[in-house]
């Protein structure tokens with residue numbers, strides 16, 4: 001089957017039971033996306049599919065024929081970091097870094113959702129979302145960080161959101 005991954009055409013012939021996460025890591029050698037729980041609970045495996053953030057462990061690769069997938073490798077590179085990668089570094093938004101690819105992919109998807117005006121569980125005004133710290137925390141609540149770098153993660157996302 002065929003995917004577009006990080007702007008490149010890629011082919012794989014996975015077992016029909018294989019998750020998108022396993023195909024990215026094991027078949028396509030894109031190991032930037034991490035496997036934490038493999039149960040949709042930690043967010044470490046978050047990638048963007050057709051611009052929307054999803055948990056790659058909870059979806060079968062065969063459901064994504066011809067989809068446009070972005071992993072952390074497609075967001076920035078050494079010397080040319082994505083603004084969120086740069087902000088995470090400057091704000092010390094990670095400690096072990098294991099959750100960081102998922103956090104950053106999730107934040108990219110989340111900022112796009114805010115730009116589209118989508119509300120969240122804590123939005124006070126659905127006509128104009130104010131991306132305050134409560135909103136950032138709520139919208140990033142699917143991404144766990146065992147090191148508890150949360151305050152710095154929120155600082156990094158807030159800075160990029162306001163830029």
Ligand code: FES
Pocket residue numbers: 034035036037038039040041042043044045046055056057058
């Ligand atoms: S590995 Fe997918 S949510 Fe934890």
Ligand code: FES
Pocket residue numbers: 093094095096097098099100144145146147148149
């Ligand atoms: S930086 Fe270690 S789990 Fe988040």
